[in-house]
Amino acid sequence: MARVITITSGKGGVGKTTTTANLGTALAMRGARVAVMDADIGLRNLDVVMGLENRIVYDLVDVVEGRARLRQALIKDKRLPELCLLPAAQTRDKDAVSPDQMVYLTNQLRTEFDFVLIDSPAGIEGGFRNAIVGADEVIIVTTPEVSAVRDADRIVGLVEAAEKGTPSLIVNRIKPRLVNRGEMLSVEDVIELLAINLLGIVPDDEAIVTSTNRGEAAVYDQHSLAGRAFLNIARRLNGEEVPFLPLQDQPGVLERFFGIFGRRRT
Amino acid sequence: MGFLGNLFGGGRRDRSASVAKQRLMMVLVDDRYKLTPDMLEQMKIEMAEVLSRYLPHVDSDQIEVTLLRGEANDHLKAEIPLKRGRDE
Numbered sequence: 001m002a003r004v005i006t007i008t009s010g011k012g013g014v015g016k017t018t019t020t021a022n023l024g025t026a027l028a029m030r031g032a033r034v035a036v037m038d039a040d041i042g043l044r045n046l047d048v049v050m051g052l053e054n055r056i057v058y059d060l061v062d063v064v065e066g067r068a069r070l071r072q073a074l075i076k077d078k079r080l081p082e083l084c085l086l087p088a089a090q091t092r093d094k095d096a097v098s099p100d101q102m103v104y105l106t107n108q109l110r111t112e113f114d115f116v117l118i119d120s121p122a123g124i125e126g127g128f129r130n131a132i133v134g135a136d137e138v139i140i141v142t143t144p145e146v147s148a149v150r151d152a153d154r155i156v157g158l159v160e161a162a163e164k165g166t167p168s169l170i171v172n173r174i175k176p177r178l179v180n181r182g183e184m185l186s187v188e189d190v191i192e193l194l195a196i197n198l199l200g201i202v203p204d205d206e207a208i209v210t211s212t213n214r215g216e217a218a219v220y221d222q223h224s225l226a227g228r229a230f231l232n233i234a235r236r237l238n239g240e241e242v243p244f245l246p247l248q249d250q251p252g253v254l255e256r257f258f259g260i261f262g263r264r265r266t
Numbered sequence: 267m268g269f270l271g272n273l274f275g276g277g278r279r280d281r282s283a284s285v286a287k288q289r290l291m292m293v294l295v296d297d298r299y300k301l302t303p304d305m306l307e308q309m310k311i312e313m314a315e316v317l318s319r320y321l322p323h324v325d326s327d328q329i330e331v332t333l334l335r336g337e338a339n340d341h342l343k344a345e346i347p348l349k350r351g352r353d354e
């Protein structure tokens with residue numbers, strides 16, 4: 001039986017889709033059977049981030065409305081046979097699916113996979129509620145910015161109210177240099193503000209842009225610091241203890257850590 | 267940890283990250299508890315009033331109220347310095 005994990009955020013554009021694609025790929029690279037579901041109905045994106053946009057025949061709404069069986073709609077990844085995508089509908093709006101239908105769908109996926117990752121739309125409305133209704137666990141992605149953290153705090157409350165437990169946190173797009181200069185909220189600051197468990201820290205990384213351009217996950221890129229961060233998160237999801245980056249607000253610490261793995265960037 | 271206190275006591279550095287953090291903490295307290303900075307000031311004045319019935323010279327300006335965030339619960343903590351009334 002799969003673990004169903006929803007990746008959500010509150011504020012848009014903070015990296016939910018990037019996170020879903022990379023964690024899904026990383027988990028499959030490590031041998032798990034993984035389904036990633038795009039629950040952002042009307043704003044389909046996970047397919048292009050994963051480079052699978054040309055293979056779509058049926059989508060999630062087709063399955064829900066009985067035009068296709070789940071198996072027909074699931075798209076196999078190009079490289080990893082154990083990784084599948086269930087695409088969102090592009091031409092429908094987010095009310096096309098009911099919460100009950102989402103639960104039914106996730107339960108169908110549960111039987112066939114080890115992990116089901118759901119890419120949530122931004123916001124706190126129907127689309128978000130649909131995305132978490134079938135979940136066992138919720139991951140909140142935020143960037144270290146005032147508005148993103150504020151919205152994340154709203155989402156923590158809503159996830160708890162929906163009885164999904166306390167969500168865990170991924171802080172994305174950290175810029176160690178800015179943090180060291182005291183010009184960006186540190187991971188420590190964000191954790192203190194939100195008071196939820198940290199699952200991962202992902203640096204801001206140009207490799208995300210290039211890998212997204214190619215439709216290949218950054219976890220394939222040996223030189224990508226963000227890719228390595230996502231691999232670490234996948235290991236943590238598998239129950240491994242992977243040490244965190246040093247969080248104290250000391251000059252150079254985060255930067256030195258990242259410097260171990262990659263070329264330095266200016 | 268005493269961020270509300272810091273806010274009223276004046277911050278040490280004013281790098282943009284610490285400004286962001288203090289602003290966020292105020293916003294989150296307001297979002298979660300509907301407690302605005304004005305209301306907090308009023309709360310301190312009223313606390314001083316009540317305490318003055320039992321203790322000499324409690325000054326609302328000296329009261330420091332801080333919010334400590336925890337995983338299960340947040341805590342409101344008040345520090346009330348007492349003047350040595352004997353000397354006055």
Ligand SMILES: Nc1ncnc2c1ncn2[C@@H]1O[C@H](COP(=O)(O)OP(=O)(O)OP(=O)(O)O)[C@@H](O)[C@H]1O
Nearest residue numbers: 012013014015016017018122173203204205208226
């Ligand atoms: N760690 C990172 N480093 C650099 N760029 C990043 C990083 N994470 C995300 N991005 C970029 O930020 C943009 C938004 O990312 P993404 O689409 O994953 O966000 P989202 O939360 O899914 O957005 P939406 O709310 O619109 O669904 C993309 O252009 C992506 O390439």
Ligand SMILES: [Mg+2]
Nearest residue numbers: 016017040045
């Ligand atoms: Mg998205």
